[in-house]
Amino acid sequence: MQGKAENHFDYTLMAPGPVNLHPKVREILAHPMIHHRTPEFDKILAQALKRLKIVFQTEQPVYALSSTGSGGMEVLLVNTLSPGDSILVVNSGKFGERWAEMARTFGVQVDELKITWGQAVTPEHIAEKLKTKTYHAVLTQACETSTGVLHPIQKLGAVIKNYQHTLFLVDGITALGAVPLPMDEWSIDGLVGGSQKAFMLPTGMSFVSFSKKAHARFEHAKIPKFYFDIRKEIAANAKGETFFSSNVSLIKALNYVLAEIESAGLAPLFKTIQRRADFVAYLMETLGLSSYAAVKSASLTAVALPNSTDGQKLRELMEVDFNLTVMGGQDQAKGKIIRIGHMGYIQDKDQMHLATALYHSLQKLNMTPSISFIDFQTQMKNWLAQN
Numbered sequence: 001m002q003g004k005a006e007n008h009f010d011y012t013l014m015a016p017g018p019v020n021l022h023p024k025v026r027e028i029l030a031h032p033m034i035h036h037r038t039p040e041f042d043k044i045l046a047q048a049l050k051r052l053k054i055v056f057q058t059e060q061p062v063y064a065l066s067s068t069g070s071g072g073m074e075v076l077l078v079n080t081l082s083p084g085d086s087i088l089v090v091n092s093g094k095f096g097e098r099w100a101e102m103a104r105t106f107g108v109q110v111d112e113l114k115i116t117w118g119q120a121v122t123p124e125h126i127a128e129k130l131k132t133k134t135y136h137a138v139l140t141q142a143c144e145t146s147t148g149v150l151h152p153i154q155k156l157g158a159v160i161k162n163y164q165h166t167l168f169l170v171d172g173i174t175a176l177g178a179v180p181l182p183m184d185e186w187s188i189d190g191l192v193g194g195s196q197k198a199f200m201l202p203t204g205m206s207f208v209s210f211s212k213k214a215h216a217r218f219e220h221a222k223i224p225k226f227y228f229d230i231r232k233e234i235a236a237n238a239k240g241e242t243f244f245s246s247n248v249s250l251i252k253a254l255n256y257v258l259a260e261i262e263s264a265g266l267a268p269l270f271k272t273i274q275r276r277a278d279f280v281a282y283l284m285e286t287l288g289l290s291s292y293a294a295v296k297s298a299s300l301t302a303v304a305l306p307n308s309t310d311g312q313k314l315r316e317l318m319e320v321d322f323n324l325t326v327m328g329g330q331d332q333a334k335g336k337i338i339r340i341g342h343m344g345y346i347q348d349k350d351q352m353h354l355a356t357a358l359y360h361s362l363q364k365l366n367m368t369p370s371i372s373f374i375d376f377q378t379q380m381k382n383w384l385a386q387n
Contacts, residue, residue, distance in 0.1 A: 009323040012350050016145050016300040018196040018203050019344025028253045036246035044255050051258035057182035062209040063233045066247040069173035069194030072206025076169045076190040079230045080214050082222035083107030085136040090121045093146035094330045099139050106223045118147050120295040123155040137167040142175035146330045148293040148302030157187035178273045178299035189214040198343045205250050274298040276342035282383050283355050287369050292337045301340045309367050311335045322357035348384045355380045
């Protein structure tokens with residue numbers, strides 16, 4: 001925990017990731033260790049890999065790798081591209097920048113489609129670029145975590161699928177499991193998720209899947225790779241194992257989370273996360289605040305702050321005084337926004353705690369809300385009771 005708050009509040013994590021862990025996940029993570037080359041674990045791994053396909057909404061295999069989400073982004077690149085290939089990268093924030101930089105590291109020729117922070121790319125943007133030259137791949141975030149923007153992945157996929165030699169690679173780390181992202185239906189050729197987001201797990205695993213169109217690239221992709229050579233993982237999975245040592249504790253916890261999703265379905269999960277986002281939208285409206293993102297993702301809200309309010313100081317106050325962590329802005333948005341996550345294990349009491357912390361912290365920074373705290377608290381409680 002970042003803040004060492006001397007107050008009576010239990011610690012609450014409402015960042016875009018990592019997130020609050022489900023109590024059952026915390027319990028599973030405390031279990032005694034088992035070996036990753038045993039029949040007991042082989043069964044758990046097989047179940048988890050099969051259930052991951054439910055979240056990806058794909059008939060293709062999904063691979064579970066011991067890496068952060070950025071490692072998964074690298075996996076999509078190195079297994080489908082070669083040095084000198086031309087790609088188009090949507091750069092609408094820090095993580096678009098990261099993927100472009102990553103590709104250049106491997107000698108890929110990168111054209112960046114720069115989108116104003118807080119804005120979403122349009123299908124017309126992509127269509128115009130694809131008319132100018134042949135790209136081996138188009139890369140974008142589904143949700144740009146640094147801005148809270150949700151890109152129109154379904155519409156982009158409909159454009160890109162018409163180009164036989166162009167793959168559509170999507171960073172779904174802050175979207176997968178939080179908003180609909182059906183890989184097969186939306187013509188996504190490579191999709192990556194991360195354990196520390198809607199999967200309600202600690203950081204440390206990435207999940208990737210490839211379309212048949214992308215699979216055909218594996219034998220021809222010339223970027224050097226060893227740990228992230230997906231062909232090794234394919235061969236190991238066929239034997240019921242991971243190629244390298246398995247992340248046993250996280251995979252056990254993952255299997256629990258996926259079993260719950262399998263039982264209830266994806267729709268209730270999407271609805272729950274959207275309800276949290278809707279509450280924060282109502283909270284912002286009540287306090288006279290607005291969204292930084294023109295097209296908001298349900299997975300997080302980037303709150304635009306008045307010029308007189310320093311976002312870094314605001315989040316520090318919320319952490320020190322209320323033991324509640326949200327995130328600030330990055331680079332050009334630093335100090336201008338705070339980012340509130342809606343994924344993970346968040347209950348209504350946590351939403352009320354967020355509302356209280358934001359109200360009093362703004363007040364402390366001399367942005368006095370136009371509503372009394374008692375009336376404010378009543379309105380927040382009523383919203384939660386009625387929605």
